[in-house]
Amino acid sequence: xxxxxxxxxxxxxxxxxxxxxxxxxxxxxxxxxxxxxxxxxxxxxxxxxxxxxxxxxxxxxxxxxxxxxxxxxxxxxxxxxxxxxxxxxxxxxxxxxxxxxxxxxxxxxxxxxxxxxxxxxxxxxxxxxxxxxxxxxxxxxxxxxxxxxxxxxxxxxxxxxxxxxxxxxxxxxxxxxxxxxxxxxxxxxxxxxxxxxxxxxxxxxxxxxxxxxxxxxxxxxxxxxxxxxxxxxxxxxxxxxxxxxxx
Amino acid sequence: xxxxxxxxxxxxxxxxxxxxxxxxxxxxxxxxxxxxxxxxxxxxxxxxxxxxxxxxxxxxxxxxxxxxxxxxxxxxxxxxxxxxxxxxxxxxxxxxxxxxxxxxxxxxxxxxxxxxxxxxxxxxxxxxxxxxxxxxxxxxxxxxxxxxxxxxxxxxxxxxxxxxxxxxxxxxxxxxxxxxxxxxxxxxxxxxxxxxxxxxxxxxxxxxxxxxxxxxxxxxxxxxxxxxxxxxxxxxxxxxxxxxxxxxxxxxxxxxxxxxxxxxxxxxxxxxxxxxxxxxxxxxxxxxxxxxxxxxxxxxxxxxxxxxxxxxxxxxxxxxxxxxxxxxxxxxxxxxxxxxxxxxxxxxxxxxxxxxxxxxxxxxxxxxxxxxxxxxxxxxxxxxxxxxxxxxxxxxxxxxxxxxxxxxxxxxxxxxxxxxxxxxxxxxxxxxxxxxxxxxxxxxxxxxxxxxxxxx
Ligand code: SF4
Numbered sequence: 001x002x003x004x005x006x007x008x009x010x011x012x013x014x015x016x017x018x019x020x021x022x023x024x025x026x027x028x029x030x031x032x033x034x035x036x037x038x039x040x041x042x043x044x045x046x047x048x049x050x051x052x053x054x055x056x057x058x059x060x061x062x063x064x065x066x067x068x069x070x071x072x073x074x075x076x077x078x079x080x081x082x083x084x085x086x087x088x089x090x091x092x093x094x095x096x097x098x099x100x101x102x103x104x105x106x107x108x109x110x111x112x113x114x115x116x117x118x119x120x121x122x123x124x125x126x127x128x129x130x131x132x133x134x135x136x137x138x139x140x141x142x143x144x145x146x147x148x149x150x151x152x153x154x155x156x157x158x159x160x161x162x163x164x165x166x167x168x169x170x171x172x173x174x175x176x177x178x179x180x181x182x183x184x185x186x187x188x189x190x191x192x193x194x195x196x197x198x199x200x201x202x203x204x205x206x207x208x209x210x211x212x213x214x215x216x217x218x219x220x221x222x223x224x225x226x227x228x229x230x231x232x233x234x235x236x237x238x239x240x241x242x243x244x245x246x247x
Numbered sequence: 248x249x250x251x252x253x254x255x256x257x258x259x260x261x262x263x264x265x266x267x268x269x270x271x272x273x274x275x276x277x278x279x280x281x282x283x284x285x286x287x288x289x290x291x292x293x294x295x296x297x298x299x300x301x302x303x304x305x306x307x308x309x310x311x312x313x314x315x316x317x318x319x320x321x322x323x324x325x326x327x328x329x330x331x332x333x334x335x336x337x338x339x340x341x342x343x344x345x346x347x348x349x350x351x352x353x354x355x356x357x358x359x360x361x362x363x364x365x366x367x368x369x370x371x372x373x374x375x376x377x378x379x380x381x382x383x384x385x386x387x388x389x390x391x392x393x394x395x396x397x398x399x400x401x402x403x404x405x406x407x408x409x410x411x412x413x414x415x416x417x418x419x420x421x422x423x424x425x426x427x428x429x430x431x432x433x434x435x436x437x438x439x440x441x442x443x444x445x446x447x448x449x450x451x452x453x454x455x456x457x458x459x460x461x462x463x464x465x466x467x468x469x470x471x472x473x474x475x476x477x478x479x480x481x482x483x484x485x486x487x488x489x490x491x492x493x494x495x496x497x498x499x500x501x502x503x504x505x506x507x508x509x510x511x512x513x514x515x516x517x518x519x520x521x522x523x524x525x526x527x528x529x530x531x532x533x534x535x536x537x538x539x540x541x542x543x544x545x546x547x548x549x550x551x552x553x554x555x556x557x558x559x560x561x562x563x564x565x566x567x568x569x570x571x572x573x574x575x576x577x578x579x580x581x582x583x584x585x586x587x588x589x590x591x592x593x594x595x596x597x598x599x600x601x602x603x604x605x606x607x608x609x610x611x612x613x614x615x616x617x618x619x620x621x622x623x624x625x626x627x628x629x630x631x632x633x634x635x636x637x638x639x640x641x642x643x644x645x646x647x648x649x650x651x652x653x654x655x656x657x658x659x660x661x662x663x664x665x666x667x668x669x670x671x672x673x674x675x676x677x678x679x680x681x682x683x684x685x686x687x688x689x690x691x692x693x694x695x696x697x698x699x700x701x702x703x
């Protein structure tokens with residue numbers, strides 16, 4: 001199995017530790033990884049704001065770099081959702097359709113494809129609250145959203161439960177949006193900030209020491225709010241814990 | 248008309264912590280009650296599926312069902328009228344009132360009446376109309392539109408209502424006990440109910456097979472308006488159709504559970520003809536619905552106005568319904584209102600974080616999240632977008648299609664985080680600075696790390 005590793009712009013620049021942990025983890029799990037050492041964008045901001053018409057060249061560049069692999073894996077739910085569900089500014093050739101079907105977010109890849117049973121190198125004796133980004137939750141189906149009826153499941157939780165010492169907690173509003181919403185946090189900073197405050201206050205009230213998520217986009221927003229409010233909470237990407245970070 | 252600036256409107260509400268937190272809490276509680284009652288029904292998700300399919304079927308055969316309905320309703324003694332738009336609806340209603348010399352009306356809550364601006368239309372023509380739903384009456388007295396389709400005054404606090412009633416109804420401004428306020432309203436409305444020349448209401452379901460209609464309320468306000476006066480005029484959007492009584496229980500089971508988390512509305516009243524000695528009129532309204540049915544976003548017509556999407560929407564709960572300056576606020580509003588007036592409502596589709604919860608609570612499975620994308624695209628294609636966005640996006644698209652420029656952009660961001668003095672980062676140029684304290688910039692990007700690894 002040969003995969004391509006995609007590092008989104010915001011992870012590369014603002015949360016490189018999440019990408020490094022993902023990369024090392026995949027190596028530990030024996031996956032053959034190709035990393036196209038050229039920055040590429042998935043086109044998300046354009047689709048998000050309604051400017052699909054400007055995204056054609058960007059999406060084409062992405063296709064040129066990432067097609068032909070068994071899987072494309074990325075530590076980002078929003079970018080996976082973009083490619084899998086909204087990548088329509090390029091012509092939908094068989095190549096493009098195949099690429100879209102092979103795009104995987106890290107947690108899904110570990111849980112569904114590799115079906116990892118243990119992380120022997122990991123240990124995390126802390127109370128962590130899981131934050132499922134809305135895109136990962138509702139468009140990639142990482143877990144059962146609270147408003148849908150049916151049997152509960154959570155892929156990130158299933159993975160984290162394999163890490164010795166970890167204690168998992170949830171806030172009272174289990175999966176309410178944290179207000180990042182990509183461009184939304186810039187479009188409506190006041191409402192976005194209020195949602196962020198409510199969210200991290202919920203984590204704090206749940207007694208968590210860490211907020212863990214598969215999406216660093218939400219964590220950047222939440223981390224900024226946590227610092228502003230001076231709460232005793234830290235943010236961490238799920239790959240860091242699974243890779244053996246013992247903070 | 249001037250473009251609505253929802254963000255600006257919302258910013259006042261979100262900063263008013265007393266109102267915002269009460270609003271957020273009440274609606275979130277409704278969402279939690281909804282989850283609880285839904286969870287008690289093992290076939291809940293199948294019910295949503297079925298309701299969606301029935302609506303799809305009915306809307307796909309709407310012409311047939313409308314004709315069948317008219318035939319059966321007429322046989323039942325209901326006077327059926329057809330209105331192409333809001334203006335025609337209002338004129339038909341007014342004509343009926345003129346023929347009967349109507350001066351005073353009490354009226355059950357109806358979003359269609361809001362949509363048509365009926366209250367203002369009749370007021371201008373000297374007809375005294377009192378809303379009979381408590382929340383709607385509060386909004387009427389305050390000169391505001393309803394902020395929520397099921398709980399019209401949910402953005403107000405008890406003390407706001409006490410103040411308003413004191414000013415308008417002469418009650419005690421310092422007594423905000425809900426029982427007292429209810430009594431004040433009841434005493435005022437009872438006089439009106441008894442002497443009203445006519446009653447009005449909206450409609451929740453039209454039953455084609457039997458030619459009757461169903462009105463659901465929790466206060467019985469529509470029932471008094473419908474049954475006490477000698478003349479009753481109801482208005483219904485044509486999308487309210489379902490095939491017949493056999494399909495009705497499914498929708499009744501879904502409606503109140505989705506709205507407030509109660510098993511059923513307090514009053515679920517069936518009208519299959521006028522009461523003895525009464526005249527009953529029904530106005531069927533299009534007002535853009537046929538066009539919507541032919542459009543890409545036709546599924547908005549499935550909406551049964553339960554408000555579940557409002558209650559779950561994290562943006563709505565913190566923005567307040569009035570910020571949308573539209574008949575329909577919340578998730579369904581931001582994908583519906585642009586079809587009435589794209590220019591005026593071009594910013595509404597952006598009042599969304601794409602969290603996707605609305606689509607999951609909707610009892611008729613309207614793909615609201617997909618429609619948000621649809622309308623943002625439409626806004627851009629029709630050049631109703633903000634110019635600043637257009638330029639940023641155009642420049643960005645050029646930069647991001649080139650690998651060199653992407654890398655330069657990332658370096659720039661890092662450098663900015665590292666070197667820009669805090670004062671500048673925290674300035675008004677950075678909308679994030681007010682609420683965020685950004686962490687120290689990472690030492691190097693992933694790419695730099697990777698290249699070092701490759702070398703060693
Ligand atoms: S869109 Fe769906 S959830 Fe929202 S009010 Fe209509 S029926 Fe209810």
